[in-house]
Structure formats: C-alpha cells, structure tokens
Amino acid sequence: MNLVEIGNDIIIKDLTDFNLAQTLECGQCFRFSKLQDNKYILTAKNKLLIIEQIEDELIFYDTSLNDFNHIWKDYFDLDTDYKEIKDYLIVKDSIMEDVIKSGSGIRILGQDFVEALISFIISQNKQIPQIKQVIEHLCTKYGALLQQYNGINYYSFPTIDQLKTLTEEDFKECKAGFRAKYLVDACANLSSGSIKEKELLELTSPEILDKLCTIKGVGVKVSNCVLLYGLKRKEAFPIDVWIKRVMENLYFKEETKLEILQSYAKEKFGDYGGYAQQYLFYYSRT
DNA sequence: CTCCAGGTCGTTG
DNA sequence: CAACGACATGGA
Numbered sequence: 001m002n003l004v005e006i007g008n009d010i011i012i013k014d015l016t017d018f019n020l021a022q023t024l025e026c027g028q029c030f031r032f033s034k035l036q037d038n039k040y041i042l043t044a045k046n047k048l049l050i051i052e053q054i055e056d057e058l059i060f061y062d063t064s065l066n067d068f069n070h071i072w073k074d075y076f077d078l079d080t081d082y083k084e085i086k087d088y089l090i091v092k093d094s095i096m097e098d099v100i101k102s103g104s105g106i107r108i109l110g111q112d113f114v115e116a117l118i119s120f121i122i123s124q125n126k127q128i129p130q131i132k133q134v135i136e137h138l139c140t141k142y143g144a145l146l147q148q149y150n151g152i153n154y155y156s157f158p159t160i161d162q163l164k165t166l167t168e169e170d171f172k173e174c175k176a177g178f179r180a181k182y183l184v185d186a187c188a189n190l191s192s193g194s195i196k197e198k199e200l201l202e203l204t205s206p207e208i209l210d211k212l213c214t215i216k217g218v219g220v221k222v223s224n225c226v227l228l229y230g231l232k233r234k235e236a237f238p239i240d241v242w243i244k245r246v247m248e249n250l251y252f253k254e255e256t257k258l259e260i261l262q263s264y265a266k267e268k269f270g271d272y273g274g275y276a277q278q279y280l281f282y283y284s285r286t
Numbered sequence: 287c288t289c290c291a292g293g294t295c296g297t298t299g
Numbered sequence: 300c301a302a303c304g305a306c307a308t309g310g311a
Contacts, residue, residue: 124293177307240292
C-alpha cells in the first residue's frame with residue numbers, strides 16, 4: 001500500500017478496485033453524508049472521518065497513522081485483493097461480468113457488530129433514507145458527542161451500556177415504530193451476555209445465524225447482514241427484495257423461493273457470496 | 287387518500 | 300409447513 005503523510009492527513013495512492021461513493025452508497029452502511037462529489041463525512045468505530053477520493057488517491061483528513069492502521073485500513077477492507085474476488089466470480093458465472101462492472105469499486109466495510117445488528121433490525125420494511133433517520137435519532141439522543149463540523153454536531157453510535165437502559169417507548173420516540181420491541185429484545189440479549197460478539201466469533205456461520213435468529217425481530221435476512229457487515233463473514237448472502245428480484249431476472253426468469261435462491265448463491269458464489277451480493281444489490285439499484 | 291418500503295411474527299388453512 | 304395479514308412511520 002502506497003501511503004503518504006502530509007500534515008495531519010493521510011493519503012493512499014495508486015488505489016485499484018476502490019470507489020468511495022459506491023462503497024458508501026451501496027446500502028451497507030447508514031451513517032455518512034456527502035459533502036461534495038467524492039467527499040464524505042462519516043462516523044464509525046467511535047470516530048468522525050472526513051474522506052475524499054480523487055482519482056486513484058484516497059485522502060483521510062486529520063487522521064493519525066495509528067487510527068489509519070488500526071481502524072480505517074480494516075474498515076475499508078484495504079488489504080483485500082478485490083481483483084482476485086472479481087476474477088473468481090466472473091469465472092464461476094459470466095453474468096457477473098456486467099454486474100460487477102456497474103459497481104466495480106465497491107468495498108465491504110468492516111462495521112461494528114452492535115451497530116450492524118441494531119441498524120439492520122431497524123431496516124426491516126423501511127426505505128434507506130428512513131432507516132438513516134431512525135439511526136440518527138438514536139445516535140443524537142443516546143450517542144456521545146464526537147466533534148462539531150461546520151456547526152453540526154456528530155455523535156457516536158450508542159454503546160450497549162447506553163442502549164440497554166432504553167425502553168420500548170424510547171425507541172418509538174426515535175421513530176422505530178413496531179421495531180421498538182425488537183430493539184429492546186436485541187439489547188437485552190447483548191447486555192445479559194446471552195449474545196456476545198467474542199463468543200459468536202468462535203462459531204461457524206450457520207451457528208451464528210441460528211443464534212442471532214433467537215432475537216425477536218431478527219430473521220434470516222437481518223442475521224445474514226450482521227454476519228456480512230458486522231462479523232466479516234464474507235460468505236454470507238443476505239437476500240432482500242432487491243436481491244430476490246435481480247436474481248429472478250438474471251438467473252431464474254420466474255418467481256423463485258428464498259431457499260432456492262439461497263442455495264443457488266451458495267453453490268455459485270461460495271466463500272465470496274457476500275461480495276457477489278453487494279455487486280448484485282448495487283446493480284439492481286442502478 | 288392509498289400504497290408501499292434492506293422483513294418478521296403470529297395466525298390460519 | 301406454506302400462505303397471508305399486521306405492524307409504525309413517512310414519502311410518493
């Protein structure tokens with residue numbers, strides 16, 4: 001990796017297979033906003049980051065080398081060879097060539113486990129702009145103030161210690177609607193230790209999926225999102241309405257049951273299912 | 287006003 | 300066990 005420090009900024013040069021806008025706007029994360037073309041402000045891992053891509057350079061503004069090495073390199077999946085992943089997918093399935101072309105700079109972000117779980121419980125039966133709103137309400141009310149930028153306060157995602165005190169009414173005030181009781185149950189599971197990230201990491205993906213599905217309001221789709229975005233299980237293949245539609249159009253040409261789609265993806269994309277899913281999602285939305 | 291949205295639950299046949 | 304409506308909220 002070609003890294004340069006200039007003042008308080010860190011610049012990564014000669015990037016390949018990376019597009020910041022695609023990565024942030026492909027629906028995997030919710031806590032970011034666009035400052036200008038290819039320049040974003042985002043909060044993750046208890047930090048505020050201003051980041052810009054100019055051609056094949058990525059600029060991390062006001063970022064220490066320590067934060068880059070320990071947080072952002074991993075968050076943006078910069079050590080993964082996406083060329084190899086794309087080649088694998090295209091060899092397995094020629095249809096993927098066009099699909100990947102549409103979002104060829106997507107990276108899968110390494111998000112916080114609790115944030116991914118809470119966010120994707122909120123996501124059910126909601127549109128992305130509204131998901132973002134509910135999450136922002138939650139963070140503004142219960143997160144810690146990180147920093148002010150251009151007169152706007154930016155907050156961290158609440159910790160489980162903060163979340164565990166919230167009632168169903170508190171979540172409803174954040175406009176979570178009928179999901180409020182699900183969020184309470186998720187937080188109870190997390191704070192009681194009945195679900196612990198460290199213990200999940202020891203399990204196989206199917207075992208984690210079963211465990212997550214014991215939370216009220218968490219089904220197969222949300223669990224797979226948590227596996228992929230919050231626990232780095234790159235074989236996870238979450239199937240939502242968009243993925244269902246695009247797979248039916250590209251591969252089946254007719255209505256197809258979830259189980260069929262799921263096993264098809266497993267056979268076709270294997271350990272790289274998560275990447276395939278992300279390319280498919282982006283393709284189907286553009 | 288009606289319809290529907292990154293799903294899941296509880297209830298029916 | 301497959302099918303179906305309910306569920307809060309807000310935007311089209």
